[in-house]
Amino acid sequence: MDLKSAFANVLKSQVLSSWTEEDLLSLIETPKHVHLGDLAFPCFKLAKEYRKAPGAIAEELAGKLASPLFSKVEAAGPYVNVHFDSAAAGKEIVDSILQHDEQYGKHSFGSGKTVVLDMSSPNIAKPFSMGHLRSTVIGNGIANLAEACGYETVKINYIGDWGTQFGKLIVAFKKWGDEEKVKENPIAELFTLYKKFHEEAALHPSLEEEGRKAFKLLEDGDEEITRLWKWFKTESLEAFKTIYSLLGVEFDSYNGEAFFNDKMDEVVELLEEKQLLETSQGAKVVRMEDESLPPCLIKKTDGATLYATRDLAASLYRHREYSFDEALYVVGQEQTVHFKQVKEVLQKLGYEWARNMKHIPFGLYLKDGKKMSTRKGRVILLEEVLQEAISMAHDNIKKKNPDLKDADQVARDVGVGAVLFHDLKNDRLNDIEFSLEHMLTFEGETGPYLQYTHARAQSILRKAGVSHHSTFVGLEDKASWEVIKQLRLFPETVERAWKNYAPSILAKYLLELAKSFNSYYGNTKILNDDSKQASRLTLVYSVASVLSKGLGMLGIGAPKEM
Structure with missing residues (x-):
């Protein structure tokens, strides 16, 4: 109700x-x-x-x-x-939750519609850093919310697998690389070579030209250069998939930038047909003064295409392939102008569906107040953070519950959940200063706090021998009413979080639900054998159910024991 x-x-x-x-x-x-x-x-x-x-x-x-x-x-x-009236209204609310049970919090208004999400998108041959976490987990959270509202989703990992940087990396490998070292630890070794190239290029600027030439050979299909590029890509994707597995994130497509190399000529031809291309200082651009935007660069003076050309080709391909109703680009807010340009160019070409393309910006992870940079070596590796979080969770389990079944899985759920929730509880537009200490704090407004609250509710149900909901006759106490009021907000919270593309709305709601339940638990003897015990246990069951569903929508596990 x-x-x-x-x-x-x-x-x-x-x-x-x-x-x-x-x-x-x-x-x-x-x-x-x-x-x-x-x-x-x-x-x-x-x-x-x-x-x-x-x-x-x-x-x-x-x-x-x-x-x-x-x-x-x-x-x-x-x-x-x-x-x-807490008893009368509470009964209607809880009865509604029980009636819908597994479907409670879900909606059908997205039924028959498709949402495509461009998310994560790390560059190959570089480590998966904390800087990539936000696009990955915010995008995954938004996708889960879309599915809860009835939409079909297509998650695309638009891998950065093309560009001059690969020419530079190939030059670095040929000059200083060791194939055996790369095979042993591909990402770390390739990253070391990438940093060395930039260090050496600062002393020997001619290296930059060598990098550009190597990339031109790649574009032209040189056999040896292409073999190295494919090898770097294969090794990178395998390493990335290990991290995605830890995060519990899956993709429907890994079509990266290179996939659209043979699809960009069509974009240029369409723009020429519509007489939208102009020459500016030797480059081909689409003017956007009327939209108060800088010109959209389509071809450089040497004829090379750019990000915009590639993104235009990708948009055309995705609409043909998936007939999307919405296309969401979960990309940092520094790319706001770029996506405005891409959208405007498509609309100038007459594609009305471009109105349903939306940039979902987010703030940065900062290190000492500065943007993380792989080029400058100012980077924190996500896999190391996740493994440390899991290790800390293991240590906690050994101290507090050494006989816990499935301890490895629980440690993984708790450790990864700590990292994910630390991100998702923040408004996505805010920058976040990286702090391992804050991220791995297992008390306060954290993922482990929510998981522990869920495990506590499950423990009560186990003690009572209850595995499913029972009847609810109504409760009159204020503490239970505060819990019920939170429970009834779940469906509208899911809808609001989706419509604002903001998993943080759901994260903050779950914290409020957990606080109200823990207050209830602290003030009520739930396992008191009286006429209201069944109703109290049904309330506990409802809380556990909503916490589990909500955490799942954020991509976080909900252990039954901790």
């Missing part, structure tokens, strides 16, 4: 018949303080119609509203505040 809808229905049927339910719902608020009630209706917009002060209107309306679901209706200044 939706409390807002129940309140809106009473307002409409008893005092505001000329208003639509939608308009009423848009005004209903949740008071900041619990003692003020569960919901409030502001009367400011009625002042003109009633020709009275909002406070006087609130007094009048409060005296007319009545429902079996309400325990008290009162005026508080210009607001009509409603207190719901």
